[in-house]
Amino acid sequence: MLQIGIIGAAECSAEGAALAYEVGTLLAQQGAVLVCGGLSGVMESAARGAKEAGGSTVGILPGVEVREANPYIDIKIVTGLSHARNILVVRSSEALIAIEGGYGTLSEIAIALKLGKPVVGLNTWNVDPNIIQVKTAAEAVAKALIMIHR
Amino acid sequence: MLQIGIIGAAECSAEGAALAYEVGTLLAQQGAVLVCGGLSGVMESAARGAKEAGGSTVGILPGVEVREANPYIDIKIVTGLSHARNILVVRSSEALIAIEGGYGTLSEIAIALKLGKPVVGLNTWNVDPNIIQVKTAAEAVAKALIMIHR
Amino acid sequence: MLQIGIIGAAECSAEGAALAYEVGTLLAQQGAVLVCGGLSGVMESAARGAKEAGGSTVGILPGVEVREANPYIDIKIVTGLSHARNILVVRSSEALIAIEGGYGTLSEIAIALKLGKPVVGLNTWNVDPNIIQVKTAAEAVAKALIMIHR
Amino acid sequence: MLQIGIIGAAECSAEGAALAYEVGTLLAQQGAVLVCGGLSGVMESAARGAKEAGGSTVGILPGVEVREANPYIDIKIVTGLSHARNILVVRSSEALIAIEGGYGTLSEIAIALKLGKPVVGLNTWNVDPNIIQVKTAAEAVAKALIMIHR
Numbered sequence: 043m044l045q046i047g048i049i050g051a052a053e054c055s056a057e058g059a060a061l062a063y064e065v066g067t068l069l070a071q072q073g074a075v076l077v078c079g080g081l082s083g084v085m086e087s088a089a090r091g092a093k094e095a096g097g098s099t100v101g102i103l104p105g106v107e108v109r110e111a112n113p114y115i116d117i118k119i120v121t122g123l124s125h126a127r128n129i130l131v132v133r134s135s136e137a138l139i140a141i142e143g144g145y146g147t148l149s150e151i152a153i154a155l156k157l158g159k160p161v162v163g164l165n166t167w168n169v170d171p172n173i174i175q176v177k178t179a180a181e182a183v184a185k186a187l188i189m190i191h192r
Numbered sequence: 193m194l195q196i197g198i199i200g201a202a203e204c205s206a207e208g209a210a211l212a213y214e215v216g217t218l219l220a221q222q223g224a225v226l227v228c229g230g231l232s233g234v235m236e237s238a239a240r241g242a243k244e245a246g247g248s249t250v251g252i253l254p255g256v257e258v259r260e261a262n263p264y265i266d267i268k269i270v271t272g273l274s275h276a277r278n279i280l281v282v283r284s285s286e287a288l289i290a291i292e293g294g295y296g297t298l299s300e301i302a303i304a305l306k307l308g309k310p311v312v313g314l315n316t317w318n319v320d321p322n323i324i325q326v327k328t329a330a331e332a333v334a335k336a337l338i339m340i341h342r
Numbered sequence: 343m344l345q346i347g348i349i350g351a352a353e354c355s356a357e358g359a360a361l362a363y364e365v366g367t368l369l370a371q372q373g374a375v376l377v378c379g380g381l382s383g384v385m386e387s388a389a390r391g392a393k394e395a396g397g398s399t400v401g402i403l404p405g406v407e408v409r410e411a412n413p414y415i416d417i418k419i420v421t422g423l424s425h426a427r428n429i430l431v432v433r434s435s436e437a438l439i440a441i442e443g444g445y446g447t448l449s450e451i452a453i454a455l456k457l458g459k460p461v462v463g464l465n466t467w468n469v470d471p472n473i474i475q476v477k478t479a480a481e482a483v484a485k486a487l488i489m490i491h492r
Numbered sequence: 493m494l495q496i497g498i499i500g501a502a503e504c505s506a507e508g509a510a511l512a513y514e515v516g517t518l519l520a521q522q523g524a525v526l527v528c529g530g531l532s533g534v535m536e537s538a539a540r541g542a543k544e545a546g547g548s549t550v551g552i553l554p555g556v557e558v559r560e561a562n563p564y565i566d567i568k569i570v571t572g573l574s575h576a577r578n579i580l581v582v583r584s585s586e587a588l589i590a591i592e593g594g595y596g597t598l599s600e601i602a603i604a605l606k607l608g609k610p611v612v613g614l615n616t617w618n619v620d621p622n623i624i625q626v627k628t629a630a631e632a633v634a635k636a637l638i639m640i641h642r
Contacts (some may be wrong), residue, residue, distance in 0.1 A: 043266060100267055116193060117250055117267050120283040122424035125603055126576040133270040149602035153575055156595035169619040256574060272574035275453055276426040295456035302449035303425055319469040343566060400567055416493060417550055417567050420583040433570040
């Protein structure tokens with residue numbers, strides 16, 4: 043199964059939440075498994091979008107409690123690794139879609155670029171030409187899929 | 193979804209493989225998601241049993257390559273953490289079933305006991321009274337489920 | 343510099359604390375750097391022994407706060423990895439001396455054996471012939487040093 | 493002991509190496525312990541500067557081999573965690589000085605900012621106002637020390 047990661051902060055704007063929901067929906071419609079950090083904000087909206095479209099979701103959690111997962115996570119990976127779990131989100135995804143996000147998201151973008159994985163950005167850090175900046179959820183999913191199969 | 197871990201070595205006896213296959217089958221029939229280290233031996237036989245019974249499988253891989261997963265793993269968590277991924281297998285499971293196994297399996301049993309998780313053993317390390325030793329795959333699955341719901 | 347690990351629980355008996363103190367002293371006298379988990383109990387007594395004999399100490403801490411280190415730790419490695427830091431204690435040591443200990447210590451012994459590192463035991467888990475059981479701190483340090491240089 | 497981290501790539505320019513050497517020297521003269529990733533490039537030049545000025549150095553290594561450390565590392569933390577060790581470099585430092593650097597360095601800068609640690613930059617990523625950009629090694633060390641004691 044194709045695993046695509048969504049990265050973004052546990053707090054996001056209404057617009058970010060809507061974009062995340064739509065990205066989750068589209069990934070589910072493409073048959074991709076959504077991988078994320080399992081918490082609230084962008085992660086929760088994306089997972090809700092995926093679940094409501096019949097998709098599967100994986101949350102790679104930073105803490106030691108399975109209950110910190112948002113309600114739309116199917117598979118809960120409990121790491122107890124704190125921010126080091128960010129690297130697992132990146133490694134477990136064939137491409138990453140970043141939506142808004144703060145410093146944690148920037149760390150994930152950086153690791154993804156380090157590992158040579160495609161990173162598509164929606165209203166996120168615009169700090170490197172290798173981040174493929176797009177404007178819509180549909181473009182984000184299309185670009186992520188194209189980059190993988192290239 | 194209920195996540196149950198199967199722990200054991202990447203090399204195992206024919207008997208161990210048969211036990212693992214049967215445990216995987218029974219867990220799938222109970223609707224549990226099988227969590228394991230994703231490699232060969234006990235992990236592969238258990239995952240094959242689960243998949244052939246229509247279940248779901250998660251492999252928490254030690255290396256950096258998704259292709260190190262055995263062919264029966266649905267969700268591939270690529271950690272790049274080497275043996276530190278053992279702790280994630282334990283944390284991501286509500287109970288653990290150990291089948292045979294060497295020192296790596298012993299480390300997982302020890303962490304599971306440290307975290308107060310049920311550990312059921314089939315022909316495995318018999319080094320502590322809190323490891324619930326059983327003789328059959330059916331007993332192993334039954335004990336694991338009972339211990340969780342207690 | 344030669345790095346030797348001391349493993350044992352954050353709570354220990356008076357006898358365990360005395361043994362740990364003596365092991366720490368002897369390691370410092372041999373010029374070895376003491377590596378441990380940085381917390382209380384066996385870890386603190388060993389580190390105190392090393393410091394009072396003029397040695398150096400490293401604490402590989404499980405949490406996110408440098409202040410969780412005991413007062414005898416020189417170099418504080420703050421991991422935020424919880425029990426996964428156990429594996430770093432093992433990997434960063436050329437030999438391990440286990441003193442008493444519970445399940446956490448057992449997990450470290452198991453990882454050390456998995457990695458083929460010498461493990462010397464003082465009143466600890468006696469679950470495998472590859473754990474070299476000794477009775478005194480002097481024997482523990484002598485055995486650890488001999489095993490490394492073999 | 494005060495622990496300050498130097499972050500930068502395993503390959504760097506001659507100018508970056510010279511800056512790293514000077515930062516290492518100055519940190520040693522201030523009595524700080526230099527924490528780094530233990531490899532070549534910026535890490536090696538900084539560690540050499542610190543050692544030649546009589547200081548102490550810690551290398552938090554990504555791989556499983558102690559011999560991957562550069563020759564100027566006193567304390568070798570062998571993690572086997574690959575890029576996840578970046579987070580330990582950040583957590584184990586009270587302030588970070590970034591010199592040049594690629595995506596790995598960017599991930600460390602991001603985690604440091606996430607954790608609220610001071611980050612001083614020398615010819616490095618200029619992507620956020622919270623990175624304190626300076627021009628000389630002396631300014632970098634002075635700024636790092638001032639930020640900690642604030």
